[in-house]
Amino acid sequence: MKTLLVANWKMNPSTFKEAKALLDATKKVGDKAKQVSIVLAPPSIYLRQLRLLYKGKRIAFCAQNARGENGGALTGEISMAQARDAKAVFVLIGPAERRAMGETNDDTKKKVAAALALNMTPILCIGETERTNSGAHYAHVAEQLIIGLSAVPKGMLKKVLVAYEPVWAIGATSAMSPRDMHEMAIFIRKTVVGVHGEVGMQMRILYGGSIDDTNAADMCKEGDVEGLLVGRASADPRKVTQLINVLQNA
Ligand code: PGA
DSSP states (O other), rough: OOOEEEEEOOTOOOHHHHHHHHHHHHHHHHHHHHTTEEEEEEEEHHHHHHHOOOOOSSEEEEEHHHSSSOOOTTTOOOOOOHHHHHTTEEESSSOHHHHTTTTTHHHHHHHHHHHHTTTTTEEEOOOOSSSOOTTTTHHHHHHEEEEEEEEOOOOOOOGGGEEEOOOGGSSSSOOOOOHHHHHHHHHHHHHHHHOOOOOGGGEEEEEEESOOOOHHHHHHHHHOOSSEEEGGGGGSSHHHHHHHHHHOOO
16 A cells, blocks of 8 residues: 655745755655655645646645635635645644644634535644653543544545644654554544544554654554654655655565
């Protein structure tokens, strides 16, 4: 099965010229990596132009954030419809950095429903900020998952992707172990099955947090995930080339 790589550039790079170079580097290696499906999430200000420049079929585009409302007095925000119009077919919902800025589970619920209504693929991002021996992270993740998916219309759950990104492993020096990810993937599916029934077993799960070419293959092999959500290593032409090559040969 193909590995899904969601390349979240976050607020990088600083110029459109560099963004074009990064797209070129990703395209170059991506064209040869038939085992890897690439989803690119550039800053929204670059999205439409990059999509227009890109002539291939192997990269799909993703908005880093969008709101469910159709329009309104919301300075600085973009709507789901605007993201769709700019040719994003995926959208990140509730990534850790946006939650840290105040995004709530209720916000993610509305955004997931709005994305599905426009036939976009929502990537619901979940993950605890810290881990202690109390096991409280399970309750935290379950809440994010249950509320975030609570407005998904019947039959549409298969269209949603869940990205588990433990906040403590984002921008860190090492990723979570594949074994722990495997355990979390089982918990995620069990939780979804508990609310939505057996279809939850097919929940597509990604891992995010300090992935690069050194740990990507093991995470895909042993972490029980369909793919990876990658920040830093996706926003550097050399690193993204190494990463995609590793995934292709894994
Ligand atoms: P990172 O970001 O790859 O830079 O750690 C991952 C994420 O935000 O999930």
